[in-house]
Amino acid sequence: MILVWLIVILLVGGLLAWLLAGLAPSAARWISLLAIVVDLALALTLWQPSAVDVSTTGVWIAEVSAAWIPRFGIGLHLGIDGLSLLMVLLTLFIGILSVACSWTEIDKRVGFFHFNLMWVLAGVVGVFLALDLFLLYFFWELMLVPMYFLIGIWGHERRVYAAIKFFIFTQLSGLLMLVAIVGLVWIHHRATGQLTFDYTELLDTETTGTTGMLLMLGFFIAFAVKLPAVPFHTWLPDAHSQAPTAGSVILAALLLKTGAYGLIRFVVPLFPEAASTFAPVGMSLGVIGILYGAIMAFTQTDLKRLIAYTSVSHLGFVLLGVFAWNHLALQGVVMQMICHGLSTAALFIIAGAIYERTHTRDLDRLGGLWATVPRMGALGLFFAMASLGLPGLGNFVAEILVLIGVYKVSIALTVLATIGLVAATIYSLWLVHRTFHGPNERKWSLPDINRREALVLWVLVIGLVGLGLYPQPVLDAAEPALAHVLEPFKNR
Amino acid sequence: MDYTDLTALAPLIVTAFVAVLIVVVLSVRRVHRVVLGVTLVGLVLAGLSIMLAVPLAPRQVTVLLIIDSYSLFYFGLLLAAAVVVSLLAFSYLEQRRENREEFYVLLVIATVGAMVLVASNHFVSLFLGLEVLSIGIYGLIAYLRNTPFAVEAGIKYLILAGASSAFLVFGMALIYGQTGSMQFGAMAAKLSGDVHLGLVLPGLALMVTGVGFKLAVVPFHLWTPEVYQGAPTPVTAFIATVSKGGMLALLLRFFTEFEALDLGPILLAFALIAIASMLAGNLLALLENNVKRLLAYSSIAHVGYVLVAMLAGGGLAAEAVTFYLVAYFVSTLAAFGVVTVLSDRDREAEQIEDYRGLFWRRPWLAALLTVSLLSLAGIPLTAGFLGKFYVIAAGVGAAQWALVIVLVAGSAIGLFYYLRWVVVMFGQLPTSEAQWSWPRPQALWGGAGLALAALAVSILWLGVYPAHLSGLIQACIPG
Numbered sequence: 001m002i003l004v005w006l007i008v009i010l011l012v013g014g015l016l017a018w019l020l021a022g023l024a025p026s027a028a029r030w031i032s033l034l035a036i037v038v039d040l041a042l043a044l045t046l047w048q049p050s051a052v053d054v055s056t057t058g059v060w061i062a063e064v065s066a067a068w069i070p071r072f073g074i075g076l077h078l079g080i081d082g083l084s085l086l087m088v089l090l091t092l093f094i095g096i097l098s099v100a101c102s103w104t105e106i107d108k109r110v111g112f113f114h115f116n117l118m119w120v121l122a123g124v125v126g127v128f129l130a131l132d133l134f135l136l137y138f139f140w141e142l143m144l145v146p147m148y149f150l151i152g153i154w155g156h157e158r159r160v161y162a163a164i165k166f167f168i169f170t171q172l173s174g175l176l177m178l179v180a181i182v183g184l185v186w187i188h189h190r191a192t193g194q195l196t197f198d199y200t201e202l203l204d205t206e207t208t209g210t211t212g213m214l215l216m217l218g219f220f221i222a223f224a225v226k227l228p229a230v231p232f233h234t235w236l237p238d239a240h241s242q243a244p245t246a247g248s249v250i251l252a253a254l255l256l257k258t259g260a261y262g263l264i265r266f267v268v269p270l271f272p273e274a275a276s277t278f279a280p281v282g283m284s285l286g287v288i289g290i291l292y293g294a295i296m297a298f299t300q301t302d303l304k305r306l307i308a309y310t311s312v313s314h315l316g317f318v319l320l321g322v323f324a325w326n327h328l329a330l331q332g333v334v335m336q337m338i339c340h341g342l343s344t345a346a347l348f349i350i351a352g353a354i355y356e357r358t359h360t361r362d363l364d365r366l367g368g369l370w371a372t373v374p375r376m377g378a379l380g381l382f383f384a385m386a387s388l389g390l391p392g393l394g395n396f397v398a399e400i401l402v403l404i405g406v407y408k409v410s411i412a413l414t415v416l417a418t419i420g421l422v423a424a425t426i427y428s429l430w431l432v433h434r435t436f437h438g439p440n441e442r443k444w445s446l447p448d449i450n451r452r453e454a455l456v457l458w459v460l461v462i463g464l465v466g467l468g469l470y471p472q473p474v475l476d477a478a479e480p481a482l483a484h485v486l487e488p489f490k491n492r
Numbered sequence: 493m494d495y496t497d498l499t500a501l502a503p504l505i506v507t508a509f510v511a512v513l514i515v516v517v518l519s520v521r522r523v524h525r526v527v528l529g530v531t532l533v534g535l536v537l538a539g540l541s542i543m544l545a546v547p548l549a550p551r552q553v554t555v556l557l558i559i560d561s562y563s564l565f566y567f568g569l570l571l572a573a574a575v576v577v578s579l580l581a582f583s584y585l586e587q588r589r590e591n592r593e594e595f596y597v598l599l600v601i602a603t604v605g606a607m608v609l610v611a612s613n614h615f616v617s618l619f620l621g622l623e624v625l626s627i628g629i630y631g632l633i634a635y636l637r638n639t640p641f642a643v644e645a646g647i648k649y650l651i652l653a654g655a656s657s658a659f660l661v662f663g664m665a666l667i668y669g670q671t672g673s674m675q676f677g678a679m680a681a682k683l684s685g686d687v688h689l690g691l692v693l694p695g696l697a698l699m700v701t702g703v704g705f706k707l708a709v710v711p712f713h714l715w716t717p718e719v720y721q722g723a724p725t726p727v728t729a730f731i732a733t734v735s736k737g738g739m740l741a742l743l744l745r746f747f748t749e750f751e752a753l754d755l756g757p758i759l760l761a762f763a764l765i766a767i768a769s770m771l772a773g774n775l776l777a778l779l780e781n782n783v784k785r786l787l788a789y790s791s792i793a794h795v796g797y798v799l800v801a802m803l804a805g806g807g808l809a810a811e812a813v814t815f816y817l818v819a820y821f822v823s824t825l826a827a828f829g830v831v832t833v834l835s836d837r838d839r840e841a842e843q844i845e846d847y848r849g850l851f852w853r854r855p856w857l858a859a860l861l862t863v864s865l866l867s868l869a870g871i872p873l874t875a876g877f878l879g880k881f882y883v884i885a886a887g888v889g890a891a892q893w894a895l896v897i898v899l900v901a902g903s904a905i906g907l908f909y910y911l912r913w914v915v916v917m918f919g920q921l922p923t924s925e926a927q928w929s930w931p932r933p934q935a936l937w938g939g940a941g942l943a944l945a946a947l948a949v950s951i952l953w954l955g956v957y958p959a960h961l962s963g964l965i966q967a968c969i970p971g
Contacts, residue, residue: 067959068959069958069959069962070959070962070963071811071959071962071966072962109852137872138872138873141871141872141873141877142872144871145866145871145873149918152915152918153918160919163915164908164911164912164915167907168904168907168908168911171871171903171907172900172901172903172904175900175904178881178884179884179888179896179897179900182884182885182888182889186888
């Protein structure tokens, strides 16, 4: 039941925030914050202190199942294992930050803003918990509509274009996934005579040859668009740069992770044969993403677009690691999902803080801000360092694990991916340089970060340092889940 | 024909009687409210009388009409749609100078026609139902006879519907000539023995023309945008739902009983029609700034989606068509309902720009319109999504890959124009006072409000928990 509550609290919190915003705008903010904190506390009760033996307890820490649309064997089946739990915790944590970072930025239609924010979070949590493919699609789309409103209403100057592009890309790829889901279900139906959308049942479906490959591609494209993998990434720079700060934070830190999660949870386990045939292509796309994202990031003049392209680059490691499909690489992927979530969220929050003060994201107009906002500059430098993979911070652990994992599979791709790390150094330092260093030509004189912003950013600093120095709890938590998805591949 | 037959026909008889009753009431005194009351009570009673017929189904009443659970289900759907349209029409007509009361006579007559259509398994009743429906609709389209657009649209519909009926009758005659029967099942039985199809294919081809016109599928769709635009908005809602729904229900029965889809050329023709409708409907809608024309093109695409399910064949096809139609009915009625209540004495709220900032001025109406558009676009949490899911399930189950892929592409294109409308509603309010003043803030009449609320609840309820409806459809619709 606790899993249902995790989603319901967010949905109800969102509705309440909308309804009560009429009384006072801050009511919406406090209600949202409260709801997410309660949710986070609830999710933390599921945390298991050390790695458990899956053979005795079963894979799922908690599970709930009920009939929903019996005509098609669709159930309300939610389950949580270590991997989903990590993702849910990340979601709620980032949720708190996004409420906090829009505290003063959003002053119009506050109630509706928080409604959308909370419903996106609910959709994301739902995707991480869904164990029924229909339910997965349901939540997949549930996070789409509110996100569309977040970008389309509170975004920057080209928000409508960005919002519609985002929606159409995701919806089209989502429909392909729906067709693939239905195709998989019919194949299962023909083989067993049982009509079901249940993930655990469908795992045993024999999918071979061209059919398997086509169905796998249906899933893959949906997740690759969200991830995003080159060449499906073109919605991302627009959506990220036009969204309000909270929108960018949620997009980068959470929505992209649903794509990564989908690859690990659904694509490879459901279609092992097709996925291993496809692996070289997938890994190559990952490397192309790493290098292409890095080059594009370097050429941007819009601060938020630059950060957006770094996401393309960093998520390339996820794609690379997933299709390497070994233990080390997957551990790296999990770490990368969390650390990229934290570091990119931080960069977007800083970009948002700069925009709130200067009303520009143009790197040509910025520069020399260090003198006027030294504390923000220092934090910006820190997160840029995290993003480039400085040892001692979480992102380093993640990327090195992925690289070691991939090394076993393909040395050439490892070398190419490592070049991406060098490129990351260049664009990260370039970002800091163009924003905070150099002459202050526009004579910016700005207030430094306030207490609220400092709190948000310092929490992220602690998180990244913690993950960099002692990543073991995360790896332990994900261990049973990873062992479970790797199990069928033991004999290959 | 005995007492049991009459009981089985009760829904049809009561509805037809309502039309007569309204005329009688009108001859005593013209009061708009009273006429609406009579219409509503009558239609609801007709709906309740379905319960009387349920235990008797399935029953062939004369050779013309079949009262089975399938007909009864569609009776309920059509009557419910007629109730909603009457409620929406009331405040719309109140603002207008014409005689208002005859509107309901025509509305009820057209509904009777659609009901005959869904209960027919014979060419004669098919033609009878179709003509009764069409004649009601001619009058309804041109009802506001002081507006030139309405008369133009009415004439256009009259001429084209007349021509298409001629095609239909000629096609029926050819098939009758070959098979010697006008009853769907008997014709099919004849054909299975007779190896020569002879005139049956040309006959079916001519019938496709007649049916295609009513369904407004490509290439018989040219009248749709003009008529949708010219007709009073409640009438447009009626054409989009009752008229098309009745025809689709008939087509489904015809396909099932006549086994027409086993004929290669017919299957191919309908597949091409479906593909062309999905693509042309969605692409043409992209260019529209008039929301009534936009919905016209979108309805062309939606009929294309329904045809995908219909062509899939097998048990799921009938269920998918029916579920999709229910979802399409509630979403379309809700969308046109909002357009109706926003229209005022002088003009209809038909330009997309009229909706700018609506969410900040009339939040409930804008929220309902958003939900109905998202439902038409097939986004989860709404009925339209489940409908689309049914169609995709049917299409994939029958391995109709080409159709399914076009459906996916069409839906993606469709998103663009639905979202464009939604974006406008959430856009900034116009700054100048002149733009602000329209649509005039007018109180929402309670009846229309009730109808809209019911539609909103249905869209969301069917989208979140469709088990009731899917169970009912499974029980009512034979595989």
